[in-house]
Amino acid sequence: xxxxxxxxxxxxxxxxxxxxxxxxxxxxxxxxxxxxxxxxxxxxxxxxxxxxxxxxxxxxxxxxxxxxxxxxxxxxxxxxxxxxxxxxxxxxxxxxxxxxxxxxxxxxxxxxxxxxxxxxxxxxxxxxxxxxxxxxxxxxxxxxxxxxxxxxxxxxxxxxxxxxxxxxxxxxxxxxxxxxxxxxxxxxxxxxxxxxxxxxxxxxxxxxxxxxxxxxxxxxxxxxxxxxxxxxxxxxxxxxxxxxxx
Amino acid sequence: xxxxxxxxxxxxxxxxxxxxxxxxxxxxxxxxxxxxxxxxxxxxxxxxxxxxxxxxxxxxxxxxxxxxxxxxxxxxxxxxxxxxxxxxxxxxxxxxxxxxxxxxxxxxxxxxxxxxxxxxxxxxxxxxxxxxxxxxxxxxxxxxxxxxxxxxxxxxxxxxxxxxxxxxxxxxxxxxxxxxxxxxxxxxxxxxxxxxxxxxxxxxxxxxxxxxxxxxxxxxxxxxxxxxxxxxxxxxxxxxxxxxxx
Numbered sequence: 001x002x003x004x005x006x007x008x009x010x011x012x013x014x015x016x017x018x019x020x021x022x023x024x025x026x027x028x029x030x031x032x033x034x035x036x037x038x039x040x041x042x043x044x045x046x047x048x049x050x051x052x053x054x055x056x057x058x059x060x061x062x063x064x065x066x067x068x069x070x071x072x073x074x075x076x077x078x079x080x081x082x083x084x085x086x087x088x089x090x091x092x093x094x095x096x097x098x099x100x101x102x103x104x105x106x107x108x109x110x111x112x113x114x115x116x117x118x119x120x121x122x123x124x125x126x127x128x129x130x131x132x133x134x135x136x137x138x139x140x141x142x143x144x145x146x147x148x149x150x151x152x153x154x155x156x157x158x159x160x161x162x163x164x165x166x167x168x169x170x171x172x173x174x175x176x177x178x179x180x181x182x183x184x185x186x187x188x189x190x191x192x193x194x195x196x197x198x199x200x201x202x203x204x205x206x207x208x209x210x211x212x213x214x215x216x217x218x219x220x221x222x223x224x225x226x227x228x229x230x231x232x233x234x235x236x237x238x239x240x241x242x243x244x245x246x
Numbered sequence: 247x248x249x250x251x252x253x254x255x256x257x258x259x260x261x262x263x264x265x266x267x268x269x270x271x272x273x274x275x276x277x278x279x280x281x282x283x284x285x286x287x288x289x290x291x292x293x294x295x296x297x298x299x300x301x302x303x304x305x306x307x308x309x310x311x312x313x314x315x316x317x318x319x320x321x322x323x324x325x326x327x328x329x330x331x332x333x334x335x336x337x338x339x340x341x342x343x344x345x346x347x348x349x350x351x352x353x354x355x356x357x358x359x360x361x362x363x364x365x366x367x368x369x370x371x372x373x374x375x376x377x378x379x380x381x382x383x384x385x386x387x388x389x390x391x392x393x394x395x396x397x398x399x400x401x402x403x404x405x406x407x408x409x410x411x412x413x414x415x416x417x418x419x420x421x422x423x424x425x426x427x428x429x430x431x432x433x434x435x436x437x438x439x440x441x442x443x444x445x446x447x448x449x450x451x452x453x454x455x456x457x458x459x460x461x462x463x464x465x466x467x468x469x470x471x472x473x474x475x476x477x478x479x480x481x482x483x484x485x486x487x488x489x490x491x492x
Contacts (some may be wrong), residue, residue, distance in 0.1 A: 026397070031387040055390055097408070136406075139411060141277040144301055147400075151272070154397055155404060158384075162343070165385060178336070196481055199488035215475060222468045225336055235442055236332060242445035243489035 007100075007160060008034040008114040009153060010072045012128055012235040015041045015120050021052025021060070022150035023117075028056035030157035036072045036114070058181050059192055069116070077111040079105070081132030083124050084145055085155050085186040092134040100159035105218055120149050178225040187221045188229050189219045252354050253346075253406060255362040255399060256318045258374060261366045263286045267298025267306070268396035269363075276403035277426060281309040282318045282360070312377040315362070315374045320429035323357040324349070325466075328398055329370050330391055335463045338380040345382040346405035361402055366395050366455035376463040377428070405434035426475045428466075434475050435465045441482055 009027055014020050014037065024035060033056075037044060044065050053060050066072040073079045080099050081091075094102065102111045116132060118124030128133065138155055140147060147155075153244075193212060202208035224232075255273055258268050260283065265476060270281060274385075283290060290311050296344045299306050312318040326345050327337075340348065349359045364370030375381065384401055386393060393401075426434075439458060448454035470478075 025390075028390045029386050029393050029397075031389075042405050055392065125476075139407060140275050141407075143277075144271075144274045146301065147275050151275075151397070151400055154393075154400065158401060161385060161387075163308065192481070196484065201481060201484040211477075215472070217479075218474055222470075224468075227336070227460070228464055231457075233436070233463065235447060238442065238445050238447040239485045239489070243485070243492075246487075246492050 005110075006032055006034060007103050007111060008036050008073075008076070008108070008112075009156070010038065010069070010114050010116045011040070011149070011153075012035040012038045012069055012072075012116055012124060013041060013119045014117075014149065017042055017046035017048030017050075018052045019120060019149045020046060020049040021056075022097070023153040024053040024056040024063075026057055026150050027156070027157050028155035032157050032160060033059050033062065035059045037065045038065055038069050038072050040065070040066060041119075045156050051156075069131055073114045073158040074114070074132065075112055076114045078106050078113045078133045079131065080113070080115045080134050080136045081124055081129045082117050082136045082156065083114060083129060084137065084140070084147075085123065091129075094134055094136050096136055096138055096155050096159040097162070099134065100163040102134075102157065102161065104163040104195040116151055117152060146191065162234075163243075178227065180224045180226050180229045184226065184229050185224065188224075188232055189216045191233060191236060194217075195240060248283060251356075251358060252278055252280060252410075253349055254319075254322070254358075255402070256281050256282040256284065256315070256360050256362045257286070257395070257399075258284045258315055258318075258362055258370060259287060259365045260363075260395065263292035263296075264298045265366060265395045266292060266295040269301075269399040270295070270299040270302040270305040270309075271394050272400035273359050273403050274305055275400070276407040278403050278406060279305050279308065281305045281313045284315050286311070287314060287365075288451060296456050303313050315377055316428070316432045319360045319362070319377065320427065320432065321358055322360045322428045323425040324359045324379045325377065325428060326359070326361045326380050326382045327370055327375045328363050328377060328382045328384075328402065330383065330386070330393075331369065332441060335372060335375055335459075335467075337375075337378065337463070337467055339391055340380055340382050341409070342382055342384055342401050342405040345380065346402065346409040348380075349361055349406065350409040357447075363388075363395060363398060365415030373462075376459050377432070377466050381439075395463070407468075424471045426470045426472050426474070430472060430475050431470065433464050434478055437479060437482060441486065456487075 009032060011020060011023060027035060039045060049060055050057055106113055138147060163215060192215060202211050255278060257266060257269060273279060273281060286292060293304055296303055352359055384393060448457050
């Protein structure tokens with residue numbers, strides 16, 4: 001379940017039930033479940049919203065419906081308005097990342113925040129934006145700026161989770177336990193150098209030293225695990241057996 | 247128009263044309279337009295993809311279609327595989343943000359990169375992931391992890407724009423333009439697999455498939471230069487000559 005004071009996402013006059021359902025899914029994908037609706041065009045509840053929400057229907061059951069934007073955010077201390085077009089209204093303009101980091105900081109100090117999303121086509125009206133504390137704008141391709149409602153919800157919910165959860169470790173899986181030791185790498189290098197020497201690989205003599213160096217450097221440079229090293233030993237041993245079978 | 251060396255997004259065996267169209271929109275929303283398809287289920291071109299792509303249809307017209315994953319990424323030096331489930335294959339695991347920052351740094355040094363997306367339901371198969379350089383996983387709500395194909399494409403495209411509209415990260419490891427392409431890696435993998443097969447390396451039969459997968463994954467994972475690849479081919483060829491001399 002989500003944090004009871006996590007941001008409420010407020011869909012203002014949404015038109016298509018499908019987009020409400022898809023928005024619910026996008027919210028719940030990132031652990032948000034406080035949905036609010038302001039006069040959805042096709043009334044409420046909406047069967048096509050339920051059809052699209054599969055798995056996140058609980059958000060629709062719990063959604064609060066309001067007559068006016070002001071009522072929908074009345075309990076909040078800070079409200080973000082998502083808008084594509086720049087407006088004249090003087091207000092902080094934030095990226096989704098900056099906005100959700102700001103929201104996380106506010107929630108941590110006991111504030112209640114909401115993110116408002118306008119209707120599919122028109123987007124938010126200035127009258128509604130005037131009720132926001134700050135504007136959130138997604139930096140999109142100016143040649144193709146139209147992102148749909150559920151996509152905008154997805155990006156804000158994604159940034160909320162990024163702001164409030166530790167990112168995945170960025171590492172080579174198994175690095176901590178499985179990487180080969182330098183000794184294992186040295187032995188691997190020895191094994192290949194010996195056998196390739198027998199095989200006449202280091203030829204001509206004038207280039208042999210450089211070739212040995214490059215081969216030794218290759219093994220040392222690569223992020224080889226112990227399993228990799230075992231496989232590389234095994235490959236070489238098998239080639240030898242093959243040769244000896246003639 | 248997008249940067250000609252911006253990442254290619256590769257949709258592997260996509261099922262619904264609608265999802266291909268929505269993915270094209272999501273890419274173009276963030277300025278990416280190099281789409282590649284591997285055996286789309288309903289053939290190509292696909293009218294329902296066109297219907298959904300409205301405004302981004304140009305990406306579908308320009309989409310390249312391939313028979314095999316290996317062919318779709320053959321010209322790339324670094325390939326990311328998006329996957330929800332953790333896999334056994336040893337590979338770096340990155341967040342979308344880290345992956346697209348890494349991609350931006352690679353592109354800035356002349357590399358060609360691709361991001362692979364699996365089919366709607368099943369996601370990517372290990373055989374395909376074994377051909378990737380790194381894995382990208384979106385940190386989602388464990389109680390509701392299912393995000394759809396176009397949403398996953400949207401998040402990666404969004405992170406690409408974030409990564410490239412800020413100062414580019416420092417080079418990772420100096421000059422990378424001499425890294426082997428995926429085609430060169432594929433051929434290296436084929437060469438070793440064929441010869442080791444002759445040599446009887448993939449034994450017992452019950453383990454052969456896993457051994458082949460691990461070997462393929464090894465070559466894909468390592469930062470091999472073109473010189474490394476030539477040396478590895480040369481080593482194998484020399485072992486063969488040695489065997490044949492008896």
